[in-house]
Amino acid sequence: MDALGREIEALKPVVGGMMISSQCADSTKKRILIIYLLVSLGLMYLFEDEIEECLKESFGKLEAMLAGENDLYTVCTIFWVFRTYGYNMSSDVFERFKGENGKFKESLIEDAKGMVSLYEAAHLGTTTDYILDEALSFTEINLESIATTKATSPHISVRIRNALSMPQHFNAEMLFAREYISFYEQEECHDKMLLKFSKINFRFLQLTWIQELKTLTKWWKQYDFASKLPPYFRDRMIECYIFAVTIYFEPRYSRARAAICRFSTLYTIIDDTCDRYASLSEVADLVHCVERWAPDCKDSLPKYMQPVFKFAWNVFKESEREGISEEGLSFNVQGLLQEQFKIYLRALLCFEEWAQTDVVPAFDEYLDIGGEEVTVLVSIADTFLGLGETAREEGYKWLESRPKYIKAHARRGRLVNDMSGFEDDMSRGYKANSINYYMKQYGVTEEEAFSELKKMVRDLDKIVNEEFLKEATTLPREILKRVVDIGRIVAFSYRCGEEYTNSDGRFKEHITSLFVNLIPL
Incomplete structure (x- = not known):
């Protein structure tokens, strides 16, 4: 190297x-x-x-x-x-x-x-x-x-x-x-x-990423979720590292990549726990624990959920302990990250209430809360960890205001997630899906709902581009670039269905091209 x-x-x-x-x-x-x-x-x-x-x-x-x-x-x-x-x-x-x-x-x-x-x-x-x-x-x-x-x-x-x-x-x-x-x-x-x-540079980047992956693999294995959790969760640490490389590929952002990878694995475990295994009351208990944010809170959770809360606690503590940039992380940054995490979990609880009851939300209400639940916004917060202190503070204040640019990204993420996962959601009786609610609200067929949502995604792409150009006149590029890259993660994760969930296809190719097959010089 x-x-x-x-x-x-x-x-x-x-x-x-x-x-x-x-x-x-x-x-x-x-x-x-x-x-x-x-x-x-x-x-x-x-x-x-x-x-x-x-x-x-x-x-x-x-x-x-x-x-x-x-x-x-x-x-x-x-x-x-x-x-x-x-x-x-x-x-x-x-x-x-x-x-x-x-x-x-x-x-x-x-x-x-x-x-x-x-x-x-x-x-x-x-x-x-x-x-x-x-x-x-x-x-x-x-x-x-x-x-x-x-x-x-x-x-x-x-x-x-x-x-x-x-x-x-x-x-x-x-x-x-x-x-x-x-x-x-x-x-x-x-x-x-x-x-x-370009070849020398790419080989250098690959070797950098491979070294980091070795460290993250050891970190991931120590949690041994396979022996602690029922077999409902997706083991996606390497895929989460691809997300991190998408946000910060440059060698100097090693700590930021590690933090983003850890947070992304956390959201995967949380999502799978609440979406595919836990009862509504258990989800509510987990959200309550996160709201309290105290280490002893895990004792009130079901036994299988205790490692999940402990994992969340450790991921946040690791980011606080290590710091990301040279300035480290201020207490305020930790508080902001935790608040975004809590907003995400509140939305997740709302989703589970919709999914497990007969409540049918208005379509716009669903998209607003769904934009928080789909992890786009909480992930954007994590990306700001790699910025310098001034840009970081500016980025968090901007994110908290939920500008049109941010909301459009979140809505787009919700729609493509739901279209990709509709068949799976319906097969297991999971009702919280935009296709399902659009059909109910407007009395249309599944085919018509898909057609309308695809139009919405195309319109949101234009809004995202338009708002990006407006925001670029006042916001530093380094802030906007992180949001653009989150949008890219959404795009390639749902290119041909739920590629992140079914990772034997394109994601396997991505892993091979970035981390296995070194570019020939």
Whole structure:
């Protein structure tokens, strides 16, 4: 690892030289295209200041920079970069790709790389970016056939299929980087030095994560839940570490990754205990213990629940004892984390009351409380542990106010969770599901309910993008970035059903690509 670290430090200034400021429009365009490569290859964290300086300087020159630019890949990529970094670049830039009939030109279909870039850009649309709705429809209709035509290079076909399965906007950065490094290597015009740098960096990250996983595995095994709990719970510590890597992949965030992994395993155990095994009165007893938050409270719980409460107590104490950033954790931060945990558990108790009784909540009430129960919000609180003291305090105050951006993320998480788990919920008589309550409130069929909820998710995606751009004008990027990454966890966890619950599929592939198969140098 030391040798890899030295190589990274030696190559870093060379790559940084590619970002040197220039006044000409073509050079500025090239710099932004390089930023896209840095993001896609997993190198952006090494050049945070340079990237921000470049985008800040370039945003005011957009009109001149894109004057006469008709290359689809170039325009889409520049748009993707600016929107991803919180700059509200106008979607009117895509009007140049329409014909006299007001529709996207059919000739664009011949540009496979440009089409997949347009598809990626379309996922960054807001509620008023109607042209991006058209772009998404246009690309979705054509990309599958483009991927299968003999004229399309095999590596671009793979890139298209990967994008159709999980757009970059929704994908974990390191999962995407692992795929994109392979794609970039097959590009005829790839920069050999940049490719080498990306591989060395990714190998260094993998070795860092593997070392941490060894420590976390020992930590997890000491609880020995298999002998202490009935066999109702999901053993998902490694999957929880993927969540942690999604939030903080950079080497310097080792303690933050460990804390997020521990909290995520806690929420899994709590959810499985209350959702799949405990009676309503037992759930109420557990929530009461957490409200009291005293170590002796566990003695009043059923025997099988006592290790669950002890685990919760230990996870919070471990985060308090270790600290996350150099400043450590203040008492106030611990109090805020515990309060978010209590809010989550109150929502969970409410869910169990709905699930185990004949009470049918109003659909909006269900979504509001369901957004708390689905662990999106409490997980966002945990991600702020890795921030510096100032940003952390700002982040917690912002989270507590439950802004529209946060609520949209929570609602989206609730809906995709319920759609993925509907069949399982109904098979075991679990009534607390948005599909079920939507059908009851509006008197529609299951198929109609699914169709409406899918529309809601698409609308929430636009609201999330819109509110992100608004919040980016005042909030530090490091705060917003954590929320974006929580959204990504939701997206890839429910891509093809409940992948986190049924982890033999895609999650197994993720584990292998990140922690088992080291990237070849």
